[in-house]
Structure formats: structure tokens, C-alpha cells
Amino acid sequence: MHTSTRSTARSVQVAVRSMVLFTVVLGVLYTLALTGVGQLLIPARANGSIVYDAEGAPAGSSLLGQNFTDAEGEPIAAYFQSRPSAAGDGYDGGASSGSNLGPENEDLTASIQERRMQIAQFNGVDASEIPADALTASASGLDPHISPQYATLQIDRVARERGVSPGEVRDLVQAHTERPDLGAMGMPRVNVLELNLALDEEED
Template sequence: MSSPRSGIPHYWVALRAMIVLTAVLGVGYPLVITGIGQLALPAQANGSKETVDGDTVGSALLGQSFSDADGNPLPEWFQPRPSAAGDGYDGGASSGSNYGPENADLIAAIEERKAQIAEFNGVNPDDIPADALTASSSGLDPHISPEYALMQVERVAAERDLAVEDVQILVQSHIQARDLGYLGEPTVNVLQLNIALESFKA
């Protein structure tokens, strides 16, 4: 049980190595990265916050709910995807639903969402895109598909007494293409769209 030098036991070498490595990798390294982040890239390092009139209203990266206290969707806002994070978009409890493809609860939930979204937006249930009917992986997905955003235009315009064309143009201008032109999927950031919508009214 001796290391190559001077008969020091392996455990003693291991203990000393772990103490030094914890100081370097567990304290020094994260502090250096934090320093770089806070000095050079503070907006990103602190969560890409969105502000309205100086108040933080959320993060551009995290979805949030646009529902009333009972969980009913507010018709004057573009609605995000269903969320399995806590009671919905809980920033302290990120999670997917983890329902399997044959789970009866999931099948019932999709049926219910389909009927609700069709009625809410006055659209054909068969036209609703998959992202609107399914919970995301994080429960904090900030995005919806352009199709789902466009589907909500008439409802939002009617609720806010805005011209449908104006809201349509607003949505079009918020469609983000695939990253670098080919990675991932086209998206609409719900919070950013709703912030633009709110200032459009003003």
C-alpha cells in the first residue's frame, strides 16, 4: 500500500490531491469563469433579462405563463406551450411531463388541449401544430412554432382592438429563423412578442 515515493500510503496521497484539486477546480475555476462572465458578458451571465420601463419582467430564455390565477389562459396575450414545470413555468422546478407515448393521462391531456385551443382561437382542431399540444422538455420553453403564433393572431387582435394585419406583421417580424440558417427549428419567442405587443398598443 505504498506510493512510489518514500512509502506514503495511497490514501494519504489521494486525500492531499483531492484537497488541492477541490481548491483549483471547485473554487478557483468557477470563480474565474464567473469573473469573465460578470465583467465581459454580464447580460448573458445574469440570465438575458427582459425589462419594461426599467422593471425586469422575465428572461428572454425562459418561458412564462400568461394565465390568470386559476390557470386559465388570458386571451389578450400570445400563449406559450403547455408546461410541466411545477404549476406551469415554475422557474424553480424545471421538468418535462415524462409521460410515455401510450400514457392515458397524456392522451387525455392532448385531447383536452386540442378542444380548448380550437375553441379559444376559433380554429380547426386538426390544424393545431404539435408544439401547442405537448409539454416541452424543460417546462420553461420560451418558444412556440411560427404556425402556433400565427394561429393566435386573430384572437389577440380582437381582444386588443388592433388590426389583424398589424398583429400579423408583428408576429412575422418576431419569427426567428433556424440558428445559422440550418440548426434547430424556426421559433417565436413568446415573451418578446408579448412585450412588443404591449408597447404596440401604447
């Protein structure tokens, strides 16, 4: 009986020591080591890839999309607009997801058609010109990029609202068009936040 009790107590002590040891090693030291390496080698990414405006204030993250709308939720014509988001109320990092609606879902089809008409009217273009990424949300709902085609479609509207030439805006779009990773992986893309901040800086 006493032997069994001592054996149980010994097992408990070993288990507690192991838990404390692994908590310190894996929960504290390992985390600190990774944080230190991140701050040393890739500090911008380790800190969330924060993008700052001309005054040095945080404007968002280059990894997360956001809406460019007014207080009523209407798109601001002087800014390039992001692709739609199905994450919460839009680009909600705590509710990242797509719509999970199939291509034949009636609600999805209706929302795409409505969005197509709104975008065509907002930009003064024919509905047939609107690319797919302007109409559908990404799988995460947080994509910060749009296609060069969607950016190009918005150039005339942005230039008109800002009182500048379309050529100036087109040059900024080209300067902020990211090429496929390693030259072949993925598609060219435009970071909307960085492009809009560049537009603001041009006016200052």
C-alpha cells in the first residue's frame, strides 16, 4: 500500500516537473527565441507589416485589406476600391472567411449582378468590362490586393476626382503592381492601401 502511494506521488512529481520544464522551454524560451529572430531578420513582417501615412501614423497593414468608404459606408470616389469581403462586416480579421456559397447559389448570383451594376455605374464603364475579383470575395475575405485589370478600370474615376491626369494615376498603378512571386507563382497584383497612400502623398 505504502509502495503504491509512493509510486503514485513520484509519478505526480515527475509529471509536474515535466509540465513546468516544457512550459518554460516551449512556452517561454522558444517564443522569445522566435520573437528575437523575427525582430532581427524581418522586423517589419514580425510587427504586422504596418503601413504608415505621410504623417507617420499607422494606416493599416499591407497584408490585410480594408474598405475605403465614408461614414455612410459609401465608396469614396477619390480612392481605389478593394475587392469585396465576406469576413464579418468586411475585412474583419476575427471573422476571416469566404461566403462559402456555391457558383449556382441564387443569393450569390444576385449579389454579383447587383455589384456588377453598381461598379459599372460608379466607374462609368460597361458592365462587361468588370473583372471577377471586383465581384467576388477572396477565400479569406482579407485579401489586400486587386488585379491590375480592376485597378486600370478605376483610373479615370480616381483621376477625375483628384483633378489629375489619368496618365499620372496610371504611372502610380504600374509602380505599385507586384509581379508574381519568383516570376511565375501567382498573378500580378496591386496593393490597394499602398496605392491609395501613394495617391495622397502625390497631392501633398
